[in-house]
Amino acid sequence: EVQLLESGGGLVQPGGSLRLSCAASGFTFDSYVMSWVRQAPGKGLEWVSTVTFSGGNTYYADSVKGRFTISRDNSKNTLYLQMNSLRAEDTAVYFCAKESGSGLHFDYWGQGTLVTVSS
Amino acid sequence: DIQMTQSPSSVSASVGDRVTITCRASQDISNWLAWYQQKPGNPPKLLIYAASTLQSGVPSKFSGSGSGTDFTLTISSLQAEDFATYYCQQANSFSRTFGQGTKVEIK
Secondary structure: OOOOOOOOOEEEEOOOOOOEEEEOOOOOOOHEEEEEEEEEOOOEEEEEEEEEOOOEEEOOOOOOOEEEEEEEEEEOOEEEEEOOOOOOHEEEEEEEEEEEOOOOOOOOOOOOOOEEEEO | OOOOOOOOOOEEOHHHHHEEEEEEOOOOOOOEEEEEEEEOOOOOEEEEOOEEEEOOOOOEEEEEEEEEEEEEEOOOOOOOHOOOOOEEEEOOOOOEEEEEOEEEEEE
């Protein structure tokens, strides 16, 4: 059974940093592209970032480019999101998502971790 | 970046109704389109990918169609468990984008 378990969320002040983790199990982690998607309170889904199989290629939404860094440790089956220079508008639930092997869509999602940026 | 526009933003319907949601892409995405269902407090659930392929385990009352820029999600006979928010997502490029969502509410 595929499982994705996010951690690392919490309350942080504007300008601060946070590192999210996503522990994956139930599938061959290094065979799949992984992504982060976020959802601000009461709002829709926003794709944040994607990393390819070995971590060699990364992609970011314009809203986080230069501030967030996605990475993965295939030896630990774990996906990361380093978030720096956080802003109030980064407040959201952050979901880890596994991409299907047959297209750029997400077939499994974690339960999410809440990041609140506030003074 | 490719923009995705869903309509309507919300729809009120009764149990047994047929509901159709549309999604328009700002440029041709062939059939690289997925649909998700999200209920409050839960992550999204994949319903359909490649515009019309039903994800394993998803009931056949859900169907998708379209190609190019215009797509539809149809729920053939709405049941209580189908009241949720539905999102489309373009899967044509690494800059994935979602539609703004359509909330299906009980009339």
